[in-house]
Amino acid sequence: MSIKLYGYWRSTSTYRVRIALNLKQIDYEYVPVHLLENGGAQHASAYKRINPSELVPCLVDDDADIILNQSLSIIEYLDERFTTGSPLLPAHALERARVRGLSQDIACDIQPLGNLRVLNQLRETFSADQDAINRWTAHWIETGLGGIETRLQTQAGKYCFDFDVTMADVCLVPQVYNAIRFGVDISKYPLIAKITENCEQLEAFQKAHPQNQIDAVS
Amino acid sequence: MSIKLYGYWRSTSTYRVRIALNLKQIDYEYVPVHLLENGGAQHASAYKRINPSELVPCLVDDDADIILNQSLSIIEYLDERFTTGSPLLPAHALERARVRGLSQDIACDIQPLGNLRVLNQLRETFSADQDAINRWTAHWIETGLGGIETRLQTQAGKYCFDFDVTMADVCLVPQVYNAIRFGVDISKYPLIAKITENCEQLEAFQKAHPQNQIDAVS
Numbered sequence: 001m002s003i004k005l006y007g008y009w010r011s012t013s014t015y016r017v018r019i020a021l022n023l024k025q026i027d028y029e030y031v032p033v034h035l036l037e038n039g040g041a042q043h044a045s046a047y048k049r050i051n052p053s054e055l056v057p058c059l060v061d062d063d064a065d066i067i068l069n070q071s072l073s074i075i076e077y078l079d080e081r082f083t084t085g086s087p088l089l090p091a092h093a094l095e096r097a098r099v100r101g102l103s104q105d106i107a108c109d110i111q112p113l114g115n116l117r118v119l120n121q122l123r124e125t126f127s128a129d130q131d132a133i134n135r136w137t138a139h140w141i142e143t144g145l146g147g148i149e150t151r152l153q154t155q156a157g158k159y160c161f162d163f164d165v166t167m168a169d170v171c172l173v174p175q176v177y178n179a180i181r182f183g184v185d186i187s188k189y190p191l192i193a194k195i196t197e198n199c200e201q202l203e204a205f206q207k208a209h210p211q212n213q214i215d216a217v218s
Numbered sequence: 219m220s221i222k223l224y225g226y227w228r229s230t231s232t233y234r235v236r237i238a239l240n241l242k243q244i245d246y247e248y249v250p251v252h253l254l255e256n257g258g259a260q261h262a263s264a265y266k267r268i269n270p271s272e273l274v275p276c277l278v279d280d281d282a283d284i285i286l287n288q289s290l291s292i293i294e295y296l297d298e299r300f301t302t303g304s305p306l307l308p309a310h311a312l313e314r315a316r317v318r319g320l321s322q323d324i325a326c327d328i329q330p331l332g333n334l335r336v337l338n339q340l341r342e343t344f345s346a347d348q349d350a351i352n353r354w355t356a357h358w359i360e361t362g363l364g365g366i367e368t369r370l371q372t373q374a375g376k377y378c379f380d381f382d383v384t385m386a387d388v389c390l391v392p393q394v395y396n397a398i399r400f401g402v403d404i405s406k407y408p409l410i411a412k413i414t415e416n417c418e419q420l421e422a423f424q425k426a427h428p429q430n431q432i433d434a435v436s
Contacts, residue, residue, distance in 0.1 A: 053323060053365035068315050070322040077315035097286050097295035104288040104325070105271060112330040125354060126344035136343060147271035 003028040006050065007057040008035045009213040012111055012174035013071040014057040018213075019170045020075040022204035024085040032215035035116055055117075072100075072107050075167055088167045095161065102148065102160055102168040106175045110144035113137070114178065137182045145179065145189050148172075152191040158198050165199065173199045177210065221246040224268065225275040226253045227431040228399075230329055230392035231289040232275040236431075237388045238293040240422035242303040250433035253334055273335075290318075290325050293385055306385045313379065320366065320378055320386040324393045328362035331355070332396065355400045363397065366390075367407040374409050376416050383417065391417045395428065 005021065005028050007014030021028050033056050034041045041047060042054045051058045051069050059068045059077075068074050079088040089096050112118065114137040122128040122136060155161055160168035176186055176196045186193045199205045210216055223239065223246050225232030239246050251274050252259045259265060260272045269276045269287050277286045277295075286292050297306040307314050330336065332355040340346040340354060373379055378386035394404055394414045404411045417423045428434055 051365075052368035053327065053362070055327065066312065068319060070319040070326065072326075073315050073318035073322055076318060077311060080311040080314070093295060093298040094284065096298070097291050100291035100294060101286060101288040104291055107322070108288065108290075108326050108330055109271065109273065112326055113336065118331065121354070121357070122344070125350065126340070126346060128344060132343065136339070139339070144271070147269075150270035 002061060002063050004031050004060045004062070005029070005057060006031045006033050006047070006060065008033055009210045009216045011035070011056050011116075012178045013107070015174035015177065015208060015210060016071045016170050017057050017059065017074050018208035019173065019205055020078055020088060020167070022207050023088060023165060023170070023202075024078050024082045026078065026082055026084065030213065032213070034215065072103055072167070072171075075170060079167070086165060088165070088170065090161070090164070090166065098155065099161060099166045099168050102151065103171045105144060105148055105151070106171040109147075110140055110175055111178075113140040114182070134182055138179075138184050141175070141179045141182060141184050142188075145175075145184070145192055149189040149192055152195070156191050156195060159195055165202070169195065169199050172196065173205055220279060220281050222249050222278045222280070223247070223275055224249045224251050224265070224278065226251055227428045227434045229253070229274050229334075230396045231325070233392035233395065233426060233428060234289045234388050235275050235277065235292050236426035237391065237423055238296055238306060238385070240425050241306060241383060241388070241420075242296050242300045244296065244300055244302065248431065250431070252433065290321055290385070290389075293388060297385070304383060306383070306388065308379070308382070308384065316373065317379060317384045317386050320369065321389045323362060323366055323369070324389040327365075328358055328393055329396075331358040332400065352400055356397075356402050359393070359397045359400060359402050360406075363393075363402070363407050363410055367410055370409040370413070374413060377413055383420070387413065387417050390414065391423055 003026060005017055007030065033047060042056060048054055050060060050067055053069060057071055059074045068077060075088060089099055119133050122133060152160060157163045159165050160172060172192065173196055176192060179186060221244060223235055225248065251265060260274060266272055268278060268285055271287060275289055275292065277292045278284065286295060293306060307317055337351050340351060370378060375381045377383050378390060390410065391414050394410060397404060
């Protein structure tokens with residue numbers, strides 16, 4: 001396989017896939033798609049042929065004619081296809097459902113509401129200023145993280161699920177990065193804060209950090 | 219198993235799980251959670267103990283001490299756990315990734331933006347009137363369905379993926395129901411329109427329709 005990941009340094013869903021690729025010890029080429037310059041490279045016709053949804057990330061394997069979108073779908077594919085590194089989903093169906101559930105608490109209930117295109121639309125439709133945008137985003141992050149913190153009380157160990165890193169951690173760490181960016185006080189969520197700290201000690205997470213990407217703007 | 223599905227008739231994510239339960243030929247008890255009355259039963263302490271995220275749906279099996287949230291996670295669990303009915307995900311990893319991808323195009327990129335709590339927040343924060351709410355919702359539905367229609371051109375048959383009903387169809391039909399409710403012209407998406415029509419001829423989809431639920435308001 002010769003894998004390319006199309007993404008953007010600060011996109012939390014791209015960040016998830018970078019962590020997963022690292023945890024699975026898969027070599028890949030990172031292809032930046034600049035979401036802001038010239039109206040957004042995700043809307044250019046070359047990229048639309050890869051992903052008609054005009055969103056990042058997208059995983060492409062030219063050798064095998066594979067194009068996949070949606071970060072959670074990509075992560076599960078990598079986990080099923082590659083036996084290298086550590087498994088990102090547990091073997092037991094019920095545990096797998098819980099890992100997927102927590103991942104989707106982030107990928108369906110938090111991240112979409114603070115997405116760049118959504119914030120732009122709030123500016124356009126409702127003349128939202130930056131302060132209103134920040135409050136909107138922080139509101140959904142806090143609502144979502146509050147529910148997750150409660151859920152973690154019954155299952156968390158060193159990571160979201162006991163002592164194995166799973167797809168849930170792969171989703172949580174980028175969401176916490178985004179939360180801090182929007183001024184959310186993570187110390188209100190002690191389990192989330194501790195799990196994030198534990199994950200960030202792993203090289204797979206460090207290498208995937210937005211600030212360590214070739215398209216990062218400091 | 220003695221399964222209870224907590225949900226709301228018009229919630230498209232609950233609608234997805236009802237279809238999946240029917241396709242898998244699983245008996246279940248439907249427990250309505252009224253999202254509007256008295257500030258919303260999803261925020262009551264009894265329900266928060268089941269789902270601290272205060273959202274529907276939630277699948278509960280009291281006998282087995284199972285509580286699961288997030289519709290896609292629930293659907294995959296049912297598919298893995300029950301061999302009855304038809305499989306909702308393909309056997310091959312790459313095909314499975316494509317089905318998950320299309321399901322997430324709906325569950326991550328369309329549905330969350332037109333969720334009841336989000337529309338309420340638009341009213342509160344930006345004083346959005348009903349007309350603005352409808353345009354906001356229709357915008358995201360049309361953006362999302364446009365991308366999906368293009369994607370379907372390479373893979374659709376009678377259903378989203380060839381001739382087998384999958385989780386993608388289980389997500390698509392409720393989203394189309396919601397699209398029509400917000401005034402979107404589905405005839406602009408001929409493949410989506412045709413697939414929906416094909417699905418709606420199946421009893422599993424008919425029985426799951428919002429209008430056929432005990433908590434439906436006509």
